[in-house]
Amino acid sequence: xxxxxxxxxxxxxxxxxxxxxxxxxxxxxxxxxxxxxxxxxxxxxxxxxxxxxxxxxxxxxxxxxxxxxxxxxxxxxxxxxxxxxxxxxxxxxxxxxxxxxxxxxxxxxxxxxxxxxxxxxxxxxxxxxxxxxxxxxxxxxxxxxxxxxxxxxxxxxxxxxxxxxxxxxxxxxxxxxxxxxxxxxxxxxxxxxxxxxxxxxxxxxxxxxxxxxxxxxxxxxxxxxxxxxxxxxxxxxxxxxxxxxxxxxxxxxxxxxxxxxxxxxxxxxxxxxxxxxxxxxxxxxxxxxxxxxxxxxxxxxxxxxxxxxxxxxxxxx
Amino acid sequence: xxxxxxxxxxxxxxxxxxxxxxxxxxxxxxxxxxxxxxxxxxxxxxxxxxxxxxxxxxxxxxxxxxxxxxxxxxxxxxxxxxxxxxxxxxxxxxxxxxxxxxxxxxxxxxxxxxxxxxxxxxxxxxxxxxxxxxxxxxxxxxxxxxxxxxxxxxxxxxxxxxxxxxxxxxxxxxxxxxxxxxxxxxxxxxxxxxxxxxxxxxxxxxxxxxxxxxxxxxxxxxxxxxxxxxxxxxxxxxxxxxxxxxxxxxxxxxxxxxxxx
Amino acid sequence: xxxxxxxxxxxxxxxxxxxxxxxxxxxxxxxxxxxxxxxxxxxxxxxxxxxxxxxxxxxxxxxxxxxxxxxxxxxxxxxxxxxxxxxxxxxxxxxxxxxxxxxxxxxxxxxxxxxxxxxxxxxxxxxxxxxxxxxxxxxxxxxxxxx
Numbered sequence: 001x002x003x004x005x006x007x008x009x010x011x012x013x014x015x016x017x018x019x020x021x022x023x024x025x026x027x028x029x030x031x032x033x034x035x036x037x038x039x040x041x042x043x044x045x046x047x048x049x050x051x052x053x054x055x056x057x058x059x060x061x062x063x064x065x066x067x068x069x070x071x072x073x074x075x076x077x078x079x080x081x082x083x084x085x086x087x088x089x090x091x092x093x094x095x096x097x098x099x100x101x102x103x104x105x106x107x108x109x110x111x112x113x114x115x116x117x118x119x120x121x122x123x124x125x126x127x128x129x130x131x132x133x134x135x136x137x138x139x140x141x142x143x144x145x146x147x148x149x150x151x152x153x154x155x156x157x158x159x160x161x162x163x164x165x166x167x168x169x170x171x172x173x174x175x176x177x178x179x180x181x182x183x184x185x186x187x188x189x190x191x192x193x194x195x196x197x198x199x200x201x202x203x204x205x206x207x208x209x210x211x212x213x214x215x216x217x218x219x220x221x222x223x224x225x226x227x228x229x230x231x232x233x234x235x236x237x238x239x240x241x242x243x244x245x246x247x248x249x250x251x252x253x254x255x256x257x258x259x260x261x262x263x264x265x266x267x268x269x270x271x272x273x274x275x276x277x278x279x280x281x282x283x284x285x286x287x288x289x290x291x292x293x294x295x296x297x298x299x300x301x302x303x304x305x306x307x308x309x310x311x312x313x314x315x316x317x
Numbered sequence: 318x319x320x321x322x323x324x325x326x327x328x329x330x331x332x333x334x335x336x337x338x339x340x341x342x343x344x345x346x347x348x349x350x351x352x353x354x355x356x357x358x359x360x361x362x363x364x365x366x367x368x369x370x371x372x373x374x375x376x377x378x379x380x381x382x383x384x385x386x387x388x389x390x391x392x393x394x395x396x397x398x399x400x401x402x403x404x405x406x407x408x409x410x411x412x413x414x415x416x417x418x419x420x421x422x423x424x425x426x427x428x429x430x431x432x433x434x435x436x437x438x439x440x441x442x443x444x445x446x447x448x449x450x451x452x453x454x455x456x457x458x459x460x461x462x463x464x465x466x467x468x469x470x471x472x473x474x475x476x477x478x479x480x481x482x483x484x485x486x487x488x489x490x491x492x493x494x495x496x497x498x499x500x501x502x503x504x505x506x507x508x509x510x511x512x513x514x515x516x517x518x519x520x521x522x523x524x525x526x527x528x529x530x531x532x533x534x535x536x537x538x539x540x541x542x543x544x545x546x547x548x549x550x551x552x553x554x555x556x557x558x559x560x561x562x563x564x565x566x567x568x569x570x571x572x573x574x575x576x577x578x
Numbered sequence: 579x580x581x582x583x584x585x586x587x588x589x590x591x592x593x594x595x596x597x598x599x600x601x602x603x604x605x606x607x608x609x610x611x612x613x614x615x616x617x618x619x620x621x622x623x624x625x626x627x628x629x630x631x632x633x634x635x636x637x638x639x640x641x642x643x644x645x646x647x648x649x650x651x652x653x654x655x656x657x658x659x660x661x662x663x664x665x666x667x668x669x670x671x672x673x674x675x676x677x678x679x680x681x682x683x684x685x686x687x688x689x690x691x692x693x694x695x696x697x698x699x700x701x702x703x704x705x706x707x708x709x710x711x712x713x714x715x716x717x718x719x720x721x722x723x724x725x
Contacts, residue, residue, distance in 0.1 A: 005369045005373075006365055008369060009365050009373055012372060013473075013477070016477045019480070019481070020477070020480045024518060027513045027515065027518065031510070031513070357622040358622050358624055358628065446602060447600055447602060448605060451602060452604070454587070454594065454596045454598075455601075455619075455664075456591075456592055456620065461619075
């Protein structure tokens with residue numbers, strides 16, 4: 001009896017111990033606990049939001065953790081982090097390290113490596129960490145862009161008003177254009193037409209100037225957005241972020257404005273081809289409609305992503 | 318009014334005395350647990366027998382409970398996860414809840430119901446029968462011979478059985494998730510690994526051992542409180558089991574505090 | 579008598595092998611487990627070895643067949659012999675028999691007791707019997723500390 005109990009107890013302890021050790025060992029192995037670990041050091045001007053145990057991420061995967069934080073004699077914060085052997089290939093000499101503070105979740109250090117075959121990062125090297133802006137700062141940076149977008153919207157609204165107003169500039173342009181075509185059908189010359197209605201010609205030029213101004217502003221806005229894209233992180237500037245969306249819409253707007261320009265140029269040039277001029281005017285009208293829709297979409301998307309209603313002002317969290 | 322105040326005072330004094338006794342007994346047992354001379358052939362025999370009755374004898378029932386429980390919990394939780402579109406949380410649910418919380422808790426309840434009550438009654442009966450005096454008269458230290466092997470056995474039983482419970486539930490989880498989500502072994506293991514934390518695993522083992530320590534120490538202590546009257550045995554068991562339940566709740570709360578704060 | 583017994587036990591602490599109703603057999607141990615407990619605990623004798631030794635000792639009383647039984651399943655004589663053997667396992671034992679006829683309820687005369695003591699004589703250094711004065715006649719020629 002006693003020996004049978006001893007055997008059963010021994011068997012149970014052996015099997016369960018093997019199972020537990022195998023499970024723990026498997027987790028330890030997969031987590032790289034037994035693997036050779038490489039330690040690297042980064043520097044930062046501030047230790048704010050840095051913490052021991054903070055994850056080091058590459059391509060969305062946690063590849064290591066911050067092991068210690070130190071303040072050197074120059075007041076620089078030294079961040080030491082450990083990477084297991086199997087992930088060491090992603091840490092290269094040209095890797096960039098960004099301290100990211102996402103909207104939701106804990107801060108993390110994001111490693112970006114363009115050339116994975118480049119020379120490895122020397123353990124003695126101390127690259128500086130780039131601090132990605134947090135939400136407040138991002139919103140601050142986004143503010144001028146939104147302001148510009150608002151100005152564009154204002155200008156487009158003015159165009160829309162002109163279109164809607166029977167006495168507005170655009171209606172007059174269109175009426176004048178019709179006059180032009182009718183005159184052209186009567187085979188009157190361009191000079192006769194221009195001299196016949198000097199006000200209409202001036203209006204077209206003014207509108208053209210206004211649209212050029214919009215195009216220039218949109219361009220400036222794009223440049224600003226692109227500058228930001230280079231410097232900031234995925235969260236706001238990623239594929240589904242706010243700014244790429246604005247950027248795409250603005251691209252569209254720019255393209256449409258360019259087409260509008262060509263159309264107006266065509267009116268300006270007014271050739272002897274009456275049918276062509278009429279088509280240009282139709283294009284002008286439909287393109288203006290498209291601009292209005294595109295900008296409307298811009299407003300809706302910006303509204304959805306960064307809520308502002310009556311005032312073109314971002315509410316900071 | 319005065320009698321009410323006296324009752325409150327008496328109750329406070331009793332509680333503090335009881336807590337002090339448990340603390341002192343715990344300290345004595347802990348000291349003996351780490352003393353080499355505690356472990357001899359007699360205490361080894363007690364340990365093996367106790368481990369057999371607590372861990373091995375219960376095994377068939379325990380495994381059936383683990384499989385049924387695993388199927389139920391996994392089935393319900395996975396279906397809810399699927400309906401809510403939260404399949405990313407599958408690993409976290411299994412590792413952060415089932416393995417670290419549910420497994421030790423179900424195991425400790427089962428062991429407390431079965432073995433703690435038995436130990437409590439056994440010690441109380443030995444006290445009533447003067448068997449503790451027998452041991453004393455032959456120079457056998459009850460701490461070394463009776464208590465430490467039982468407590469050690471309780472700790473190891475809890476560690477082994479709660480780990481086994483977790484492994485069974487995870488294995489059942491693989492079956493359930495392959496039925497509900499169509500997940501393969503590799504994807505399932507990967508999901509678990511991503512949520513597995515070495516610190517959590519260590520904490521679970523420590524928590525299980527702590528459960529095991531107190532669900533045997535308290536019944537032993539309460540068994541010793543029995544008088545020489547046979548009717549004191551059920552009273553001792555009753556008191557012991559209530560305190561065991563309180564200890565389980567306190568340990569559960571403290572472990573959650575350690576994990577989440 | 580109880581006071582005298584208490585003082586005697588205190589004076590010989592560590593060597594006393596007590597046979598008394600106040601020190602019953604451990605109910606969750608078998609006969610051999612009760613006897614082997616002392617060498618297992620004090621001499622750290624391995625269980626198998628202690629068991630073999632105990633079975634040999636039980637053979638002196640022709641009790642091998644009860645080795646696996648527990649206290650409740652024993653006759654008065656078997657219980658007494660088990661207690662005697664347990665007491666004899668104490669190293670350099672000072673055997674103390676406390677009112678042995680309260681255990682040997684089915685035995686009338688002391689010669690059975692003397693026979694039993696002879697069987698473990700080689701294991702015992704001294705034997706002391708404590709009983710009431712009116713029981714002394716039952717012990718025949720044995721020395722009894724009576725009160």
